[in-house]
Amino acid sequence: MSHEIIIAPSILASDFSRLGDEIKAVDQAGADWIHLDVMDGHFVPNLTFGPPIIKALRNTTDKIFDAHLMVSNPDVLLADYAAAGANYVTVHAEACDHLDRTLSHIRELGCKAGVALNPHTPAAVIQHVMDRLDLVLVMTVNPGFGGQVFIPAMVEKIATINDMIDGRDIIIEVDGGITAETAGAVVRAGAQVLVAGSAIFKGDNQASYSGNIARIRDAVR
Numbered sequence: 001m002s003h004e005i006i007i008a009p010s011i012l013a014s015d016f017s018r019l020g021d022e023i024k025a026v027d028q029a030g031a032d033w034i035h036l037d038v039m040d041g042h043f044v045p046n047l048t049f050g051p052p053i054i055k056a057l058r059n060t061t062d063k064i065f066d067a068h069l070m071v072s073n074p075d076v077l078l079a080d081y082a083a084a085g086a087n088y089v090t091v092h093a094e095a096c097d098h099l100d101r102t103l104s105h106i107r108e109l110g111c112k113a114g115v116a117l118n119p120h121t122p123a124a125v126i127q128h129v130m131d132r133l134d135l136v137l138v139m140t141v142n143p144g145f146g147g148q149v150f151i152p153a154m155v156e157k158i159a160t161i162n163d164m165i166d167g168r169d170i171i172i173e174v175d176g177g178i179t180a181e182t183a184g185a186v187v188r189a190g191a192q193v194l195v196a197g198s199a200i201f202k203g204d205n206q207a208s209y210s211g212n213i214a215r216i217r218d219a220v221r
């Protein structure tokens, strides 16, 4: 299993009037994946976009599309996310009554299956689905908004999940408040995919997405 660090800019922090150009810009700036925050105004108190926009953006880059579904009933549109070109489809454990069924369905659609955990959700809820998982997304802020402050207590949870993985081919993603300052601790605990919105699109050097991505990469090298 490769432990190369994957940087996934969250386009939630980008200029929504120029989404396609923003994706091309971070692609050229060294992004590994593109993180797509889908919010339904119910599971989280914010609204973003869904399959039609993801489909429209699919032709702007060949990079992995990492769809983070912050929605109450993800099952109804799973096929649409797959058809839109999402490579990873991650659902929230808190939103799924039948998590194992939902994850199996995502894989049947040809996508990689992910589970996201809110900060207050214990790692143990994924114990029974470890055999049908490709990715665990540890939320390091409460979902719904970009630009929040990293919750340090999540580092221990990442380490717990890393132990639970126990050699399986499952990667740990972290999302929320990830910067060059917080990246080291999460990577040491076992995180491999670093989602960053504000630190890349609204970082110290807004003119240089490549500089902002490089700062995070250098911090964990």
Ligand SMILES: O=C(CO)[C@@H](O)[C@H](O)COP(=O)(O)O
Binding pocket: 010, 012, 013, 035, 037, 068, 070, 141, 142, 143, 144, 145, 146, 147, 148, 175, 176, 177, 178, 195, 196, 197, 198, 199
């Ligand atoms: O899922 C979410 C928020 O709910 C994230 O993907 C944010 O977009 C991360 O933004 P920053 O904390 O990096 O600004």
Ligand SMILES: [Fe+2]
Binding pocket: 010, 035, 036, 037, 068, 175, 195
């Ligand atoms: Fe996200």
